[in-house]
Amino acid sequence: MSRHASAALAAAVTVAFAGAACTAGSDQGHGRPVPSPASSFVIPSPILSPRPFTIDDLSAVSLGRGDAPAGTEFAPQYSVDETIDQFASDAEELTALRVDGFVSGHVTLFIPPAQVADDAAPVEPGQVFVQQIAGLFETAPGADSSLRRYVSNLRAFDLRRDVRISDTGLGASSEGLRGTIGGEAVTIYAWRTANLLLVVSGSGSIPPQDVRALADVMQRRADLAR
Numbered sequence: 001m002s003r004h005a006s007a008a009l010a011a012a013v014t015v016a017f018a019g020a021a022c023t024a025g026s027d028q029g030h031g032r033p034v035p036s037p038a039s040s041f042v043i044p045s046p047i048l049s050p051r052p053f054t055i056d057d058l059s060a061v062s063l064g065r066g067d068a069p070a071g072t073e074f075a076p077q078y079s080v081d082e083t084i085d086q087f088a089s090d091a092e093e094l095t096a097l098r099v100d101g102f103v104s105g106h107v108t109l110f111i112p113p114a115q116v117a118d119d120a121a122p123v124e125p126g127q128v129f130v131q132q133i134a135g136l137f138e139t140a141p142g143a144d145s146s147l148r149r150y151v152s153n154l155r156a157f158d159l160r161r162d163v164r165i166s167d168t169g170l171g172a173s174s175e176g177l178r179g180t181i182g183g184e185a186v187t188i189y190a191w192r193t194a195n196l197l198l199v200v201s202g203s204g205s206i207p208p209q210d211v212r213a214l215a216d217v218m219q220r221r222a223d224l225a226r
Contacts, residue, residue, distance in 0.1 A: 050226045053136060053196040057225045058106045061196065061218055063132045069202070069210055071128045072110035079108040087135065093149075100146045101138030108132040125184070128204040130214065135197035143192045144173060150199070151175045151190055159186065165208065167191065170219055171198070178208060189215040193222045 053061075058081070065074040082105040088094035110130040114120055137143040154177070155162055162179030167189060170176075174191030187208040188201040198218050202211035 050194060052139075053194055053222070053225065055104050055136060057196070057222075058104060058134050058136055060225050061198070061221045062106045062134050063108045063110075063200075063214060063218065067214065067217060068110050069128065069130055069206060069214065071112065071206070072130055073113045073116055075109045075111045075116065078111075081106050096149060097146065100142035102142070102146070103136040103138060105136065106134045126205040128202065128206045130200070130202045130206065130211070132214070132218070133197070133199040134218075137195045137197065140172075140192070140195045143195050143197045147173060147175075147190060147192050147197055150197075151177075154188070154190075159188070170215055171222075176212075187211040191215070191219075193219065194226070196222060198222070 064079075065076075068074045084094065084097055084102050084105075087102065087105040088097050108131070110128075112123070112127045112129070115123065115127070135143070135146065137146065158181050159177060159179040160181070162177050165176040165178050165187070167174040167176035170189060171191035171193035174189065177186075177188045177190075179186055181203065184203045185205075186201060186203045187206070188199065189212065190197075190199045192198070198215070200211055200215045200218065202208075202214075
């Protein structure tokens with residue numbers, strides 16, 4: 001498993017104050033105006049902050065069998081929940097995840113249909129592989145720390161000839177990257193929504209826009225989950 005992470009605090013939702021306009025009634029009785037049913041009352045609405053994500057949200061947000069991109073198949077044997085020991089790539093990352101307040105993770109993998117069998121032939125160049133990573137943290141700052149570390153390690157150790165691509169609209173903090181890993185073209189989106197880290201990567205001949213479409217699916221699900 002590659003290094004994982006998440007970033008930046010979600011903005012609080014502020015509900016606008018509302019009040020009905022005061023209207024004067026016609027003179028009746030002793031000549032006093034009769035109050036309108038819509039008399040002026042200004043009731044301040046509370047400032048609502050989106051709730052943190054929970055373990056139950058991981059499956060709701062994650063990609064599944066029905067999201068398999070063209071040329072791939074959902075791999076159930078590799079699409080699983082992960083503990084902190086499974087999520088960490090090494091002992092150093094394990095320590096960092098503990099400091100960040102890691103709670104739980106989920107990984108989804110889509111692979112070429114020919115690669116599903118145990119005795120599958122070697123992978124041909126350009127074949128499409130798509131991986132999704134979701135990591136739940138106790139707090140948004142912990143997820144943010146993990147995201148920054150993930151991107152830093154990715155660019156330092158794995159990704160070559162990388163360029164940044166548009167990541168607008170993904171969570172509170174995000175990174176879009178395009179480059180090569182092991183000679184294969186790779187598109188990666190990594191972002192944080194509240195206390196949730198999300199990553200989608202696609203390698204081989206998959207168009208970058210198809211990887212972005214999967215990221216958008218996850219972000220919409222995250223929005224609906226809260």
